[in-house]
Every structure is written in C-alpha cells, then in structure tokens.
Amino acid sequence: MTQHLRTQVAIIGGGPSGLLLGQLLGLQGIDTLILERQTRAHVLSRIRAGVLETGTVDVLRRAGCADRLEREGFIHHGTMISCDDDQFRIDFEALTGQSVTVYGQTEVTRDLYDARDTLGHPTLHEVGDVAIHDVETDTPAVHLTHGGRKVQITCDYVVGCDGYHGVSRQTIPGDKRQEFEKVYPFGWLGVLSETPPVEDELLYASSARGFALCSMRNENLSRYYIQCPAKTTAEAWSDAAFWEELQRRLPQDVAARLITGTTVEKSVAQLRSFVVEPMQWGRLFLCGDAAHIVPPTGAKGLNTAVGDVHYLSDALIQRYADGCTKALEGYSATALARVWKAERFSWWMTSLLHHVPAQSSFDTRMQTAEIAFLRANRAAQTVLAQNYVGLPF
Numbered sequence: 045m046t047q048h049l050r051t052q053v054a055i056i057g058g059g060p061s062g063l064l065l066g067q068l069l070g071l072q073g074i075d076t077l078i079l080e081r082q083t084r085a086h087v088l089s090r091i092r093a094g095v096l097e098t099g100t101v102d103v104l105r106r107a108g109c110a111d112r113l114e115r116e117g118f119i120h121h122g123t124m125i126s127c128d129d130d131q132f133r134i135d136f137e138a139l140t141g142q143s144v145t146v147y148g149q150t151e152v153t154r155d156l157y158d159a160r161d162t163l164g165h166p167t168l169h170e171v172g173d174v175a176i177h178d179v180e181t182d183t184p185a186v187h188l189t190h191g192g193r194k195v196q197i198t199c200d201y202v203v204g205c206d207g208y209h210g211v212s213r214q215t216i217p218g219d220k221r222q223e224f225e226k227v228y229p230f231g232w233l234g235v236l237s238e239t240p241p242v243e244d245e246l247l248y249a250s251s252a253r254g255f256a257l258c259s260m261r262n263e264n265l266s267r268y269y270i271q272c273p274a275k276t277t278a279e280a281w282s283d284a285a286f287w288e289e290l291q292r293r294l295p296q297d298v299a300a301r302l303i304t305g306t307t308v309e310k311s312v313a314q315l316r317s318f319v320v321e322p323m324q325w326g327r328l329f330l331c332g333d334a335a336h337i338v339p340p341t342g343a344k345g346l347n348t349a350v351g352d353v354h355y356l357s358d359a360l361i362q363r364y365a366d367g368c369t370k371a372l373e374g375y376s377a378t379a380l381a382r383v384w385k386a387e388r389f390s391w392w393m394t395s396l397l398h399h400v401p402a403q404s405s406f407d408t409r410m411q412t413a414e415i416a417f418l419r420a421n422r423a424a425q426t427v428l429a430q431n432y433v434g435l436p437f
C-alpha cells in the first residue's frame with residue numbers, strides 16, 4: 045500500500061539547512077515536511093562547525109532559536125594566527141566592529157529540532173530511496189520508502205538540503221548542471237577532548253609540518269584539528285600520536301600550556317571546494333552543502349548554508365504572501381553571488397596556511413611572505429576580518 049501525503053514545501057535533509065528553512069517557513073504558517081535519511085540521534089551526534097557569523101546568529105534569532113545560543117555561546121572578538129613560533133592577533137572588533145560566536149553545530153541542530161517539536165510540523169526519519177519527480181511542472185512530487193512502506197508526497201516546491209552526498213543535486217539534468225571542484229591533497233583529523241582550551245580564542249597555526257587549529261566548545265571542551273594526508277583514517281592515530289603532532293605544530297609557549305587528555309571523538313574530513321550551478325531547477329531549490337562545499341579553514345560551511353536559507357525563505361514567504369515569484373526566480377543568482385565569495389575566502393585561507401610535502405620551496409616562501417604581510421598590514425587584516433565575521437546578506 046502506498047501512503048499519499050501533501051505539503052506545501054517538501055524539504056529533503058534534516059540537517060541545519062533543512063531544519064532552519066522549515067522553522068522560518070513554519071513561523072509564517074507555511075507547511076513543510078522534512079525527509080531525513082538518518083535517525084535524529086545520528087544527526088545530533090555529528091561534530092562539525094563551531095563558529096557562527098553575526099548574520100547567522102541574526103537569522104537564528106529570527107527563527108526563534110537563539111535563546112540558548114545567547115546564554116551559552118562565547119563571543120570572540122578576534123582570532124590568533126601563528127607561523128612557527130611567531131604569533132599575532134586579528135582583532136575583528138577593532139577592524140570591523142563585529143565579532144563571531146563559538147557555539148557548536150550540534151547545539152544549533154538540537155535547538156532547531158526542539159523548535160520544530162514546538163511548532164508540531166512533521167519530520168520523517170530513516171527515509172530511503174528518495175526520488176524527486178516533475179519539478180519542471182507545477183505539481184512536483186517526492187517518492188520514498190519509510191518504515192517498509194512506499195510514500196508519495198505532492199507539494200508546491202522541493203528543497204534539497206541533503207548535503208554533499210544527497211540526491212537532490214542529481215535531479216538537475218546533467219547538460220543543465222555545471223560543477224566546479226577542487227580536491228585538496230590533504231584532510232583534517234579532528235578531535236574533541238574534555239580538556240580546557242589552550243587559548244581564549246581560536247588559533248590557526250601554520251608550520252612546516254602542516255596546519256593545526258585550536259578551537260573549543262566551552263571551558264572544558266576543546267576541539268583540535270591537524271592537517272593530515274588525504275587517505276589517513278582516524279583509527280590510525282592514537283591519542284598520544286595526535287597530541288604529539290599537534291604540539292609540534294604550535295608555537296612553543298602554546299604547546300607548553302596545552303592540556304592533553306582522553307579524546308571523546310576523532311574523525312577525518314577530506315578538504316574540498318565545490319559549487320554546482322544553478323542552485324535551482326524548475327520547482328527544485330538547493331541549499332547548503334547540497335550545492336556547495338568549502339574547506340573548513342574559514343569556518344564558512346554552515347554560515348554559507350544559513351545565507352542560502354535566508355534568501356530562499358524570504359523568497360518563499362513572499363511567494364505565499366502575495367503570489368510574487370520574482371525573488372524565487374532570482375534565488376540561484378542571489379545565493380551564488382555570496383557563495384562564490386565564501387569559496388574564495390576559504391580557498392585563500394586554506395592555501396595560505398597548509399603545507400604539502402610536494403610543494404616547491406618557492407611556494408613556501410610565498411606563504412611566509414604573505415603571512416608576514418598580513419601580520420604587519422592593517423588593510424590585509426581588515427580584509428581577513430571582514431570575510432571571517434561574514435559578508436552582509
């Protein structure tokens with residue numbers, strides 16, 4: 045037996061993009077149905093982003109999901125950058141008048157699920173075989189399996205918020221879709237440890253042995269990353285080996301202060317830049333990692349996803365308020381203009397701070413010279429700070 049459902053906006057993917065879109069639309073009385081492949085517990089167990097732009101916090105506030113963030117998040121007015129033993133600070137507040145908030149993506153997602161529970165709008169978890177149909181007509185549909193049954197959903201619009209490995213992007217015909225990609229010859233090995241952070245602010249560390257990042261979640265929960273070979277697995281790294289390698293990449297005085305301990309999570313992420321154009325096809329729209337990926341160095345992935353959701357939610361709200369589809373038609377162009385700027389910044393920060401064994405001595409000197417310029421030049425620091433705190437929507 046096939047179950048038939050009807051909604052206004054079918055959202056594929058219950059990660060931060062899908063949940064935030066559902067919340068912003070739900071608050072305006074627009075029905076959404078979220079279709080998520082994993083269990084809620086699985087989605088909430090993924091440790092990912094940690095840095096939120098001011099604009100992201102504003103959108104979460106508009107979604108009614110910023111109360112805990114404002115209580116528990118940490119405002120950072122700057123960040124540290126080091127090159128071997130030399131260390132300097134980028135003062136966001138002085139350079140841009142803005143700051144960022146350190147609050148984990150896991151917590152953002154939890155707040156969004158709680159808000160959806162309060163709204164009472166439906167989410168189907170553990171869906172399978174999701175297939176999108178007829179988005180070039182006025183009656184699109186999504187077919188899937190759920191709990192051993194076939195489900196057919198009719199809707200006005202389909203939004204693909206299903207991340208990089210999702211199915212939505214592939215619905216755009218191959219001859220109408222252009223993909224831009226750069227795969228970096230390295231990854232990040234990340235650990236979460238129940239230890240106090242080594243610094244009050246984040247530290248982005250460049251060293252001849254490769255990049256390292258000291259980040260945090262709260263006073264007793266630290267997040268550290270080291271650049272690693274692309275094919276490394278987390279299992280190949282003991283805690284002791286991780287801490288030793290991290291210490292070797294940090295300035296000596298910082299390494300001496302590092303408190304190590306048992307890690308509670310360890311994972312490897314491949315670094316990639318990716319964009320698909322266009323971000324819409326007929327009545328299908330893409331948001332977040334479904335349409336673009338950045339290497340995490342600039343902390344832009346989640347923030348760029350929130351930018352997409354901001355544009356698309358406004359366009360859909362306008363469409364349901366007065367029937368005007370102008371903003372919907374312009375969604376891809378509007379979103380892509382901001383996406384490419386985040387791509388450029390993330391690529392630049394990644395290229396500046398990472399080292400690969402095969403790189404030429406000339407390239408190494410270029411990195412050293414650029415970091416030295418950044419250290420001494422207020423205009424260069426302002427450009428970094430403006431991008432890091434987030435470009436305006």
Ligand code: RFL
Binds near residue numbers: 056061093174
């Ligand atoms: P997600 O989070 O991948 O969610 C997609 C959801 O879709 C589901 N799904 C499907 N559901 C139904 N049917 C299918 N066929 C489906 N296929 C997939 C998945 O199960 C999932 O629940 O995408 P979304 O919502 O667009 O959110 C994007 C962010 O998660 C991502 O951009 C950030 O995590 C990137 N990122 C960072 N971003 C920042 O802004 N600041 C940071 O500091 C930051 N640090 C990071 C990061 C990403 C990292 N990794 C692991 C790649 C640090 C790391 C290490």
Ligand code: PHB
Binds near residue numbers: 092257260267342343
């Ligand atoms: C994190 O805390 O997970 C984090 C912070 C900054 C980044 C990437 C990841 O650039």
